[in-house]
Amino acid sequence: MSFDQQLQDAITLFQQQNYDAAEERFTTLATSYPDQGICQLYLAQLGILKGNGSNHIESLNTLLNLLPALSDGHHILGQCYLQSGKLPDAARSFYQALMAKWSGEQPINSVETKHRTPKPKAINFDSDMALQLLWQVLAQFYAAGIYAFPTAGTLLGLERSGALLPNDKDIDIGVDWIQMSQAIQLLESNGWVEFSRSYNLINPRCFRHSSGLIVDLCGYGTNEATGEAISGLWMKEVPFDWNRITYFPAISLLSKVSPAGPIYYLTSPESILESLYGPNWKQEDPYFDTIVCAYNLKGLSWLHRCYAYSRLYEHWRNSNIEPCKRILDSLTTKLPQDIFLKKLANHISSINNPKISERKKRVLALGYFDLFHIGHLNYLRYAKSKGEQLIVGVAPDSFSLLSKGYGPIQTEIERKTLIENLAEVDDAQLVLVRMDDTENAATWIKSLDIDTVVCGEEWQGSSRWKKLETILNSMQITVLYAPKTQEISTTILKKRMHQNYYESMHTPKPDH
Template sequence: MTKKLDELLLQARDLISAGKLNDADRILEPLKNDYPLSQDVARLWCSLAMRTDRAVDVPAYAAKIYAHVQSDFHKAHWAHVLGTAYFILLDLSAAHDHFVRALDHLLVLAKAGKIPPHREKKKTRRSGENIFVSGEAEQLLWTTCAQLAKLGIPAFPYAGTLLGLVRNGRLLDFDKDLDIAVWMESWDACCAALEQAGWVRPSTMRIDYANYRDYVHPELGVTLDVCGLQARGQQLVGGFSLPDYPPDYQRVSVFPRFDLVQRSTDYGPAWFPQQPETILTAFYGDWRTPNPHWDTVISARNLESFTLLVRCYAYHRLVQHWLVGDLAKAWCYAHQVALKDPDDAWALRSRQWLEWAMARLNQEIPVWPRNQQQRRVYTRMVADLFHEGHVNFLRAARALGTHLTVCVVSDERVVENKGKLPVMKQAERAAAVSACKYVDAVMTETPANVSAEFMQQHGFDIYTFACASEQERIDKYKLCETLPAQTIQELEYTPGISTSDLVTRILEGAGSKDVGTKKQ
């Protein structure tokens, strides 16, 4: 009979994965009656129920299984199922209580030195290359935005999608979904157009927010998150809105007002924020420092308050990752809650015991950027035959702030300024500079004149340089004459070494054992 049960469960699991939920239900409903305390049956049945708008039937069944199982691991799992069901039903107090109960069981395991076995999450996308790396996801983004723009719907890149496009010039390699936003006046039209274009609403963990909706692309398996924004005084607000519920059931994110402009794409004109840095700073603070562990729902710096709704999202994901043995990811969620609410005892205790468990397993604790006040430094240099003087300059430049960006100027620009080509090509010089530990980023295409607009566009606070002569000083100050004086910092030039000196020494045979002996 066990073999028959296993075969039926496998069949039901495959049907659920294929989206044939009614067929799966016809298998699982009798099994639920025949094996009322089977965890395997209950796990699949509860998963199906929460996908088919029957979450209301889950708590009573899951509570029986919770009472029946003995181990803290299984009790944590079923407490999480209960919390998830109540979350979908929008009984957030009950959801919170069950998530806390799950954490309590996991803490008991951690104190006993027991860790759930690590299980990789099954991939739902196509096998093969990462479509965020390959460019397929970005193509889908612009195709979608251009189609909406053609219909008069001003949808634009948002959140993590906007972050990748602005910071990296492409979507984030580690991203998992596409994010777009639209004004609430166009909300209904936008959702209708997406569904007309073939985007499908998923059935898992579905809460009908008034200003947030997610879709899945049926072919690529990419999730599209759609966020609605509306004006509130001098601000814009978004997030998750449940109009008929109290404040603790809302997730309100606040932005300064910004404008949209159209930009050309290969798929037609699409809308884009005119001041993307405004949105990114509101969301992330220091958005230029990568943080692959960031969760916008929980971590966003522009949350009006850390409500019970947001806390339930955080607890749900914390427990979820802990149960599958992903301690680093679980730690990140405990840490994010502690950053939002330093008095959250469950988050603090979870973080402490997760750190203890990771240390015992020789696992590294994730590095979480401190989001300190950034002071970004910019400079331009040739860096030909990279030498000690360059290192001294870059060390001093980096000491002016928290981040150093270096523009390695083009070969053509060197010819214009010095009347001769550098010894090393621009790509070679850029590679040498980027390898220097004092340099955080290298650019190869920037304007010759350093304007306030350029500095603001890239978030630079200081422009710095060093001068070997008075004429060079005059020329360099002329290139940045429109900058406020407080943003310009001249550094000391290292005497006694220069690229020209190195070239001379090379031509004279410096480094040979017999400097005075000529070749025959």
């Protein structure tokens, strides 16, 4: 049986959520075909599902060193770091997933289209049954002396219409953080089972009823310095300020009669809802992402970044444009200096907007851009002046190794990251084809929808570019040559560095 056939069989098991059998198949394939990165991606996801994603961090880093543009690989690595509590590394990986997707390079197309983790089986959310269960659980908590109350989306539905939100999928119950263990024991004694390890969080804790209904048990504590109530998404064994922390007015409860008996309810539910959803909380907003955009978040913690970048990536990957816009609005407000996020926001906003999406003249600039200097900047500014959108092709390390026998001082990822964060640049891509492979190079340039290519004047008249210019002109692509900035180049910088090093090593040091 061919690799593709074996792979498809393993994928089918994975999609059917037959995880043990799928893991066995992928492990066998990874051993027999060690160069097939797709197997590593599936195995990492299986590890995440079983709670041991940390075991796959090293192998994913190795894979991404070889395939840095594999956006889903960065996203899965971020999930592994997140599960391990390495939140700065997780946020960085999720951000790199966005940048890799932005670049548009997907060396392993089958990975990008097939490897996604199956969504949990959809629960048929019966609002009436869920509401009855909510009153029942709250009454049980009340009888046990546990201060528990409807919160978040459940409270929102009750205050808007006296019912649960029609598109809800779980019920949200707030509980005094000091009584969290007692509340968990009561749920478990009534047959509730912890669901998906509560997504590796200590707050909220997620439990599943025999009917399939999920309850999120959200702990509320008190900020002793301000008297505010605090809640949010908290992880174990990370610095507390790394967590996603939400701040509320002080919690006050009253007794209220429900269909199942007396329960606790918020004295001022409106103030709690306004703090979380904003002043227009009574109006329906299907694209409001509470996890990322809640009004009562302060700053942008590491866990908040992880959720924001990860959810943005998932929405973008699934072409959910409106949620992308809302998340990007929140991120660009909190991170106004982040040029990449601004560019991404502009790009997302242009999708399905004919007025914004009108054809713009696209210019391509090419180079290594090693040890970036003023000559590079002048070249890119000249190129940008010849059109409206500047796309920069960054030559990969492998091209230098092949032509020169050594690599650039800066890696391709370092060089590309620097370039795509310049205000003049609209997009940056790693070059896929060497320019001396003229036919394929022209085809690659054409695939980028380029109108004009701008080269350095040192290439004008070379046999390579004479041939390439002829082919590109036949494709209605213009080739221009930018003037060279005198007395500066990467070679000159290297010579300066060598000279400075030599002098520092051979200049006598004064005695003290």
